[in-house]
Amino acid sequence: MFAFILRRLIQAAGVLLAVALLAFVLFQYVGDPVMIMLGQEGTPTERDQLRKDLGLNDPVIVQFYHFLSNAIQGDFGLSLRQGQKVSTLLRERLPATLELSIAAALIALLVGLPLGVYTALKRHGKLSQALLAFSLLGVSLPTFLIGILLILIFSVSLGWLPSYGRGDTIKLGWWTTGLLTKSGWTHLVLPAVTLSLFQVALVLRLVRSEMLEVLRTDYIKFARARGLTRRAIHFGHALKNTLVPVITIMGLQLGGIIAFAIVTETVFQWPGMGLLFIQAVQFADIPVMAAYLCLISLIFVLINLTVDLLYFAVDPRLRAGLGKHSGGH
Amino acid sequence: MSNNMNNQGLSNRTDDVTAAANATDRVATNDPTNVLEVKNLSVEFTTRHGTLKALNEVSFSIAAGEVVGVVGESGAGKSLTGAAIIGLLEPPGRISGGEILLAGRRIDQLPDDQMRKIRGREIGAIFQDPLTSLNPLYTVGHQITETIVTHLPLTWSQGRNRAIELLEATGIPAARERIDHYPHQFSGGMRQRVVIALALAAEPKLIVADEPTTALDVSIQAQIIELLKKLCREQGAAVMLITHDMGVIAETADRVVVMYAGRIAEVGKVRDVIHAPRHPYTVGLMGSIPSIHQHVERLVQIDGTMPRLNAIPQGCAFNPRCVKVMDRCKLERPELHTLGSSQVACWLHTEVEKNER
Amino acid sequence: MRAALAKFWEGDLAWSWRHTPVAIVATILLAILLIASFGADVLAPHNPFDLATINLIDALKPPVWHTDGTQEYLLGTDSQGRDLLSALMYGMRVSLLIGLAAVTGAMFLGIVLGLISGYAGGRVDALIMRIADVQLSFPAILIALLIDGVARVVVPGDMHEVIAFPVLVGAIALAGWPQYARTVRGSTLVEKNREYVQAARVIGISSPVIMFRHVLPNVLGPVLVLATVHLATAIITEATLSFLGVGVPPTSPSLGTLIRVGNDFLFSGEWWITIFPGAALVLLVLSVNLLGDWLRDALNPRLN
Numbered sequence: 001m002f003a004f005i006l007r008r009l010i011q012a013a014g015v016l017l018a019v020a021l022l023a024f025v026l027f028q029y030v031g032d033p034v035m036i037m038l039g040q041e042g043t044p045t046e047r048d049q050l051r052k053d054l055g056l057n058d059p060v061i062v063q064f065y066h067f068l069s070n071a072i073q074g075d076f077g078l079s080l081r082q083g084q085k086v087s088t089l090l091r092e093r094l095p096a097t098l099e100l101s102i103a104a105a106l107i108a109l110l111v112g113l114p115l116g117v118y119t120a121l122k123r124h125g126k127l128s129q130a131l132l133a134f135s136l137l138g139v140s141l142p143t144f145l146i147g148i149l150l151i152l153i154f155s156v157s158l159g160w161l162p163s164y165g166r167g168d169t170i171k172l173g174w175w176t177t178g179l180l181t182k183s184g185w186t187h188l189v190l191p192a193v194t195l196s197l198f199q200v201a202l203v204l205r206l207v208r209s210e211m212l213e214v215l216r217t218d219y220i221k222f223a224r225a226r227g228l229t230r231r232a233i234h235f236g237h238a239l240k241n242t243l244v245p246v247i248t249i250m251g252l253q254l255g256g257i258i259a260f261a262i263v264t265e266t267v268f269q270w271p272g273m274g275l276l277f278i279q280a281v282q283f284a285d286i287p288v289m290a291a292y293l294c295l296i297s298l299i300f301v302l303i304n305l306t307v308d309l310l311y312f313a314v315d316p317r318l319r320a321g322l323g324k325h326s327g328g329h
Numbered sequence: 330m331s332n333n334m335n336n337q338g339l340s341n342r343t344d345d346v347t348a349a350a351n352a353t354d355r356v357a358t359n360d361p362t363n364v365l366e367v368k369n370l371s372v373e374f375t376t377r378h379g380t381l382k383a384l385n386e387v388s389f390s391i392a393a394g395e396v397v398g399v400v401g402e403s404g405a406g407k408s409l410t411g412a413a414i415i416g417l418l419e420p421p422g423r424i425s426g427g428e429i430l431l432a433g434r435r436i437d438q439l440p441d442d443q444m445r446k447i448r449g450r451e452i453g454a455i456f457q458d459p460l461t462s463l464n465p466l467y468t469v470g471h472q473i474t475e476t477i478v479t480h481l482p483l484t485w486s487q488g489r490n491r492a493i494e495l496l497e498a499t500g501i502p503a504a505r506e507r508i509d510h511y512p513h514q515f516s517g518g519m520r521q522r523v524v525i526a527l528a529l530a531a532e533p534k535l536i537v538a539d540e541p542t543t544a545l546d547v548s549i550q551a552q553i554i555e556l557l558k559k560l561c562r563e564q565g566a567a568v569m570l571i572t573h574d575m576g577v578i579a580e581t582a583d584r585v586v587v588m589y590a591g592r593i594a595e596v597g598k599v600r601d602v603i604h605a606p607r608h609p610y611t612v613g614l615m616g617s618i619p620s621i622h623q624h625v626e627r628l629v630q631i632d633g634t635m636p637r638l639n640a641i642p643q644g645c646a647f648n649p650r651c652v653k654v655m656d657r658c659k660l661e662r663p664e665l666h667t668l669g670s671s672q673v674a675c676w677l678h679t680e681v682e683k684n685e686r
Numbered sequence: 687m688r689a690a691l692a693k694f695w696e697g698d699l700a701w702s703w704r705h706t707p708v709a710i711v712a713t714i715l716l717a718i719l720l721i722a723s724f725g726a727d728v729l730a731p732h733n734p735f736d737l738a739t740i741n742l743i744d745a746l747k748p749p750v751w752h753t754d755g756t757q758e759y760l761l762g763t764d765s766q767g768r769d770l771l772s773a774l775m776y777g778m779r780v781s782l783l784i785g786l787a788a789v790t791g792a793m794f795l796g797i798v799l800g801l802i803s804g805y806a807g808g809r810v811d812a813l814i815m816r817i818a819d820v821q822l823s824f825p826a827i828l829i830a831l832l833i834d835g836v837a838r839v840v841v842p843g844d845m846h847e848v849i850a851f852p853v854l855v856g857a858i859a860l861a862g863w864p865q866y867a868r869t870v871r872g873s874t875l876v877e878k879n880r881e882y883v884q885a886a887r888v889i890g891i892s893s894p895v896i897m898f899r900h901v902l903p904n905v906l907g908p909v910l911v912l913a914t915v916h917l918a919t920a921i922i923t924e925a926t927l928s929f930l931g932v933g934v935p936p937t938s939p940s941l942g943t944l945i946r947v948g949n950d951f952l953f954s955g956e957w958w959i960t961i962f963p964g965a966a967l968v969l970l971v972l973s974v975n976l977l978g979d980w981l982r983d984a985l986n987p988r989l990n
């Protein structure tokens with residue numbers, strides 16, 4: 001078990017390194033770092049000096065090392081667009097994105113999971129068919145369109161909910177939260193629902209198909225042959241076996257949520273990292289792009305690692321060291 | 330044992346329709362010593378190609394404590410019969426005719442929640458693959474105890490003690506520790522012992538065992554069969570042993586039912602059927618088993634293959650492959666007729682009977 | 687040819703299609719949309735790119751069923767006076783072209799890499815699969831965004847419009863190949879050990895020929911299902927990128943670009959400029975998804 005964790009950690013480190021390399025390449029070679037730092041005003045002597053200071057005349061390995069050591073400390077230089085330190089910008093924006101993402105993930109789980117189970121158990125009922133149709137619509141609607149529609153209905157037409165920004169936030173240490181104010185909550189509703197809708201539909205379909213698979217297995221057949229109650233079979237056996245692969249996929253979907261937050265934040269002008277990233281792409285703000293890339297990779301790698309460990313904890317076959325550790329079942 | 334088979338009308342039946350109309354005084358009567366009676370059971374599948382009859386008026390009975398083997402090639406309908414009896418026929422299959430009686434009580438038309446109470450408590454089941462029969466996420470002990478407390482009025486800890494006893498009875502060493510192990514921690518043979526323990530947990534009167542040893546090593550097969558037989562005898566449970574392996578039947582069963590193309594070809598005591606088979610198909614089956622005692626140059630084979638469900642010939646299903654085929658066989662389907670303590674569905678033997686009278 | 691078509695019509699797949707109303711409806715819908723988009727040059731009532739035909743006076747007209755609407759502009763006009771219905775049809779064409787091209791690219795790349803990976807095994811297999819796995823742990827949209835963003839920076843500003851199309855296609859294709867590769871590799875591994883492959887090897891047929899001629903046809907079923915799902919995803923991804931402003935520029939807008947442009951008018955009441963392209967997008971993706979769902983169920987041997 002220990003060997004397993006170690007191996008996964010090494011893999012994770014490898015991925016992070018690869019991403020850092022990519023970011024480094026971006027940083028150093030795409031666009032001119034000297035221009036980035038000095039802008040248009042630098043004189044040739046200043047540029048040469050800066051070149052030396054930045055170590056741009058050093059071998060690539062050394063440059064990469066510097067980049068890496070800076071990156072680990074969170075130093076990515078200054079934003080081209082706003083002139084502030086990139087790390088400061090990201091730190092300001094991180095809470096907004098995280099709160100939005102976690103809210104969306106919770107909605108996806110709390111709504112999608114039970115609905116998925118329901119449509120699997122009552123697969124031929126009218127409600128199930130309706131839910132299934134709805135879920136198909138859910139995966140066919142792009143997130144931004146959902147946002148626009150919701151704004152149209154709830155903000156423009158009905159005027160119930162705001163469509164812009166985060167509302168009033170409260171600072172707790174370096175974290176800013178919108179969860180402690182009423183306007184924070186009203187501003188959270190539409191973006192969170194928008195971000196979660198695709199996931200709700202996905203989770204619903206996933207849970208349904210997994211559960212239907214499980215209900216077809218021999219051990220469920222044997223459980224029925226033993227005369228176990230419906231409740232024991234559906235919720236004791238089938239559900240438990242369904243959840244194991246679902247956990248993995250849900251965890252990976254969290255990464256997708258954070259990525260799609262980019263779109264949602266754009267539609268609702270939600271001041272998170274995603275909006276920052278898009279503005280960086282539009283502006284060719286390399287330092288921000290590179291920093292976002294590294295940060296996101298870190299988050300994804302951490303999520304993957306956690307999911308792997310969770311899987312390990314839940315499936316006794318893996319714990320015993322026997323059985324193949326595949327991504328599925 | 331099967332003394333119910335003597336009161337047979339030997340009048341000529343002309344075709345399936347009149348036979349079906351007179352189904353009530355067919356093979357098995359309502360003899361209360363029979364734990365299971367299957368009367369003219371028919372199972373159909375409705376597919377896009379049409380309706381296929383997978384079981385066509387299958388009738389036999391199992392007396393209390395008996396071991397009855399059901400043998401036949403793949404696709405003959407053995408497993409389907411088992412599934413129909415337990416009430417776990419998968420759609421689009423459904424019972425389209427006949428009756429299934431458990432200790433005199435009809436069970437083929439019961440609603441699911443009543444059938445559920447019967448499953449496990451009165452009829453136990455064993456399937457082929459012990460690895461996939463057990464839920465990998467629960468301990469063996471949990472699965473057994475769960476079954477026990479579902480059917481018997483015991484608390485969980487009482488059930489758990491029973492479970493330990495059951496495991497010990499099935500020959501699993503260190504049962505007290507191993508009860509908390511997961512299925513993947515057992516070897517194939519051990520797992521099937523667990524499955525047997527599970528099937529017997531609620532003390533059913535009938536066990537339907539569908540190919541219980543096929544997935545196991547040959548060296549363990551005999552052990553498992555012995556165990557099954559021993560435990561069932563101790564509990565007084567009858568066994569319906571479904572298999573394609575005639576050797577297992579020979580060792581274990583009291584009587585044997587030979588199935589072919591969804592119908593029964595022959596029923597009788599194991600000794601009789603093996604040494605004096607009547608139906609030409611059974612003759613072919615017995616002949617194709619190599620014997621250590623005989624020295625044969627070539628294995629005997631029955632020419633041709635069993636027909637698919639949508640291409641069953643008219644009359645006797647076996648007639649294209651039968652070496653003793655007569656004209657009548659190609660037109661009329663033979664009914665199960667009693668000859669002594671056996672039954673055969675073959676015009677050959679009806680003619681013989683008639684001639685001898 | 688006729689015989690082959692007749693055989694197909696009698697086959698299981700066609701039977702399933704004929705008996706699944708949803709599949710028939712989806713096919714008809716998709717067909718209508720395809721005809722409208724690829725026939726836009728001929729079928730569109732106006733040409734939204736011909737500056738001579740655009741009249742600013744006609745700007746911001748509502749759809750025909752409104753009091754101010756006219757029959758000339760069935761779905762209304764945008765802020766420049768361009769007919770929305772026509773813009774929509776051309777926009778659908780752009781969206782479809784990018785989507786189809788991206789899927790083809792991803793499929794091609796994925797199949798080749800998957801075949802090589804499965805057939806060659808060993809280090810090559812490990813390398814390709816490692817890259818695929820790592821890439822799969824990142825959301826496709828992020829990868830597409832990244833490639834697109836980098837291209838933007840690397841290529842000088844005035845070239846942006848020219849390269850937008852190929853960059854988008856490339857980005858989405860590169861983001862999507864791992865799924866195909868994984869699937870194809872899995873099937874290849876299974877087929878590799880079959881007798882017909884061993885036999886071909888013994889005869890001396892070269893590996894690439896075995897891979898493409900013999901193994902590939904057996905692997906196409908799941909790939910096809912994947913492709914339909916991927917098409918829907920690709921169209922959504924392109925629309926999203928365009929909406930974010932890093933996709934197709936407004937000179938030759940896709941549905942996503944149209945939605946983006948129209949979004950500014952949402953609050954002032956001219957909802958149609960953004961909603962109709964949105965509806966078209968949804969219908970397009972929905973019909974593809976419905977077909978994909980049906981295809982997956984129809985090709986699943988177990989559900990028979």
